[in-house]
Amino acid sequence: xxxxxxxxxxxxxxxxxxxxxxxxxxxxxxxxxxxxxxxxxxxxxxxxxxxxxxxxxxxxxxxxxxxxxxxxxxxxxxxxxxxxxxxxxxxxxxxxxxxxxxxxxxxxxxxxxxxxxxxxxxxxxxxxxxxxxxxxxxxxxxxxxxxxxxxxxxxxxxxxxxxxxxxxxxxxxxxxxxxxxxxxxxxxxxxxxxxxxxxxxxxxxxxxxxxxxxxxxxxxxxxxxxxxxxxxxxxxxxxxxxxxxxxxxxxxxxxxxxxxxxxxxxxxxxxxxxxxxxxxxxxxxxxxxxxxxxxxxxxxxxxxxxxxxxxxxxxxxxxxxxxxxxxxxxxxxxxxxxxx
Amino acid sequence: xxxxxxxxxxxxxxxxxxxxxxxxxxxxxxxxxxxxxxxxxxxxxxxxxxxxxxxxxxxxxxxxxxxxxxxxxxxxxxxxxxxxxxxxxxxxxxxxxxxxxxxxxxxxxxxxxxxxxxxxxxxxxxxxxxxxxxxxxxxxxxxxxxxxxxxxxxxxxxxxxxxxxxxxxxxxxxxxxxxxxxxxxxx
Numbered sequence: 001x002x003x004x005x006x007x008x009x010x011x012x013x014x015x016x017x018x019x020x021x022x023x024x025x026x027x028x029x030x031x032x033x034x035x036x037x038x039x040x041x042x043x044x045x046x047x048x049x050x051x052x053x054x055x056x057x058x059x060x061x062x063x064x065x066x067x068x069x070x071x072x073x074x075x076x077x078x079x080x081x082x083x084x085x086x087x088x089x090x091x092x093x094x095x096x097x098x099x100x101x102x103x104x105x106x107x108x109x110x111x112x113x114x115x116x117x118x119x120x121x122x123x124x125x126x127x128x129x130x131x132x133x134x135x136x137x138x139x140x141x142x143x144x145x146x147x148x149x150x151x152x153x154x155x156x157x158x159x160x161x162x163x164x165x166x167x168x169x170x171x172x173x174x175x176x177x178x179x180x181x182x183x184x185x186x187x188x189x190x191x192x193x194x195x196x197x198x199x200x201x202x203x204x205x206x207x208x209x210x211x212x213x214x215x216x217x218x219x220x221x222x223x224x225x226x227x228x229x230x231x232x233x234x235x236x237x238x239x240x241x242x243x244x245x246x247x248x249x250x251x252x253x254x255x256x257x258x259x260x261x262x263x264x265x266x267x268x269x270x271x272x273x274x275x276x277x278x279x280x281x282x283x284x285x286x287x288x289x290x291x292x293x294x295x296x297x298x299x300x301x302x303x304x305x306x307x308x309x310x311x312x313x314x315x316x317x318x319x320x321x322x323x324x325x326x327x328x329x330x331x332x333x334x335x336x337x338x339x340x
Numbered sequence: 341x342x343x344x345x346x347x348x349x350x351x352x353x354x355x356x357x358x359x360x361x362x363x364x365x366x367x368x369x370x371x372x373x374x375x376x377x378x379x380x381x382x383x384x385x386x387x388x389x390x391x392x393x394x395x396x397x398x399x400x401x402x403x404x405x406x407x408x409x410x411x412x413x414x415x416x417x418x419x420x421x422x423x424x425x426x427x428x429x430x431x432x433x434x435x436x437x438x439x440x441x442x443x444x445x446x447x448x449x450x451x452x453x454x455x456x457x458x459x460x461x462x463x464x465x466x467x468x469x470x471x472x473x474x475x476x477x478x479x480x481x482x483x484x485x486x487x488x489x490x491x492x493x494x495x496x497x498x499x500x501x502x503x504x505x506x507x508x509x510x511x512x513x514x515x516x517x518x519x520x521x522x523x524x525x526x527x
Contacts, residue, residue, distance in 0.1 A: 044503045075375040086477065278352070
């Protein structure tokens with residue numbers, strides 16, 4: 001009976017023996033026309049099938065189908081003849097082996113020896129021959145095994161040397177790794193030291209900066225206090241005449257500047273002459289100032305050194321500049337100065 | 341001719357081996373295909389199929405799946421042949437005579453020559469190849485499955501791969517035998 005292995009191979013055998021349906025045949029044919037490996041497998045299975053046929057390994061049904069499918073074409077017959085020639089050549093030249101019995105009755109070699117027809121001498125000669133053959137075989141086998149043992153020993157020595165060499169390599173690599181680790185640790189320590197130094201420097205720098213900032217603030221405070229400005233506002237007086245300010249202008253010891261903020265109300269006059277006079281009419285300070293216009297109001301800002309003032313009454317007079325033909329002042333403010 | 345040259349180039353495209361390998365392979369496939377359809381004129385039908393495909397290529401037809409196209413044309417050629425065969429009522433090819441046993445005295449000269457060529461070609465194989473093919477093919481009293489499984493195990497391969505290995509050695513032998521027979525024909 002055929003023994004061809006896996007299911008796919010069995011399907012290919014069925015294809016070769018004509019046992020598949022038309023659709024199954026088409027499927028296989030499409031595949032092997034596009035798949036060279038499958039085609040080669042099919043050819044190898046066909047080759048095995050032919051050998052089985054020639055060796056009488058097929059069942060009667062398989063044999064009949066084989067003859068119908070394969071031997072019905074010249075190509076199939078040529079393949080069978082080629083295989084037959086090869087098997088003949090192999091069996092003639094290859095070491096003789098026991099042929100499996102077919103339908104014929106075949107004597108075993110043991111029966112052949114002890115066939116009653118053979119003489120005792122023949123048997124004795126056969127035994128001697130077998131004994132000599134066995135001994136010879138043992139000698140040859142012994143030599144072969146010794147040779148193999150020698151080769152195995154050599155291989156074992158080589159392996160041992162290889163193991164030693166690899167061990168040395170491992171040791172060297174370990175040593176190298178240790179050295180690398182030492183170097184790395186040293187580098188890490190150095191870096192840590194540098195980091196610590198950098199941190200210390202940074203802290204010092206921060207402290208210095210804080211101190212400087214504190215000093216700066218102190219300086220600034222002192223500077224601010226030394227340039228402290230006394231501000232005095234004169235509100236808009238819609239009524240003509242001198243406007244008496246109720247609150248005095250208080251000038252502290254550290255104040256160096258007095259700023260007057262004069263509200264002008266709705267006016268289109270762009271520039272004014274500002275005159276600071278004593279009650280007696282002596283001008284202590286005078287200057288021309290431009291009115292500052294905002295959406296909400298118009299105003300003039302005047303900055304005077306504090307040294308101008310003493311503790312007394314003063315009058316601040318605004319007159320349009322250039323004069324607009326009117327001799328009257330635009331506004332007059334009377335106020336008292338208190339120096340501390 | 342132009343179509344055939346283009347076809348040979350197309351068949352070799354992407355494949356390994358010397359130029360013309362693809363063409364030889366498709367030729368073998370076609371011959372086997374027709375033989376497996378029990379066609380006695382397998383080689384003639386193969387030539388017809390190849391000519392038709394070459395003509396299509398010469399006409400500028402673009403073929404994506406060349407293997408599939410060959411199969412389609414081969415089926416068509418086969419159908420035409422079978423119709424013609426039925427029409428002309430050709431006789432079915434004769435079945436062979438007896439299968440000869442080894443050492444039969446009545447073997448003819450051709451078989452003898454073929455056997456001699458096989459012996460010579462077996463000697464030309466490497467020792468490993470010869471051992472494999474002899475062990476593979478030569479019965480030794482054990483069941484074939486057991487013999488071949490042992491051989492596969494000894495070589496460290498699967499049985500399916502062993503079959504392919506044996507087949508490739510046989511292909512090598514077939515080529516050697518074919519050359520040997522040609523040389524003898526010349527003599």
